[in-house]
Amino acid sequence: DAGVTQSPTHLIKTRGQQVTLRCSPKSGHDTVSWYQQALGQGPQFIFQYYEEEERQRGNFPDRFSGHQFPNYSSELNVNALLLGDSALYLCASSLKAQGDEQFFGPGTRLTVL
């Protein structure tokens, strides 16, 4: 049973560029949440996708956007990258009908230079 997978593992971008991160949820899961984790801090909620729509959003600017596909996989897009966007980006999947237990992927380490 495949767990949550994310790609790429690591990524280096420069200020002003755009980036797309990808997530495949655990088999059977229909909900995907994205988190940003700066060094030394806990993960911060960005947004959640269910039925291909953004259902909840944390305190992140519009530069952060996402998408969910019919197969439940998801993308996180960040435009106009800032140095402060350097972080570990985590994807978590869950099954809406079964409540809040979330399974996290290994993350994508984004470095903005």
Add this chain to the structure above:
Amino acid sequence: DAKTTQPTSMDCAEGRAANLPCNHSTISGNEYVYWYRQIHSQGPQYIIHGLKNNETNEMASLIITEDRKSSTLILPHATLRDTAVYYCIVIDYGQNFVFGPGTRLSVLP
């Protein structure tokens, strides 16, 4: 902001029980207590959750006080591989997770 407070760090001897406390004095009746842990640079891993009753699974036990204002995660026989940051999260059904800084547990040989 996170609804929980946890000690910044704790040490535990290998083979002994690790008891990690969490205060959630403003918890409401519908909110669950979840515990996750994060081993260095990996994604957080689910440990256990509960509402009112104490819970036990193959990884840990969760003890929730009768007034639900605090809880304790117990790892009965800590190993070196249990060294991680442990997060206590209070959440109502359908809400997003709010992580605090967690407790850094170091299991010492």
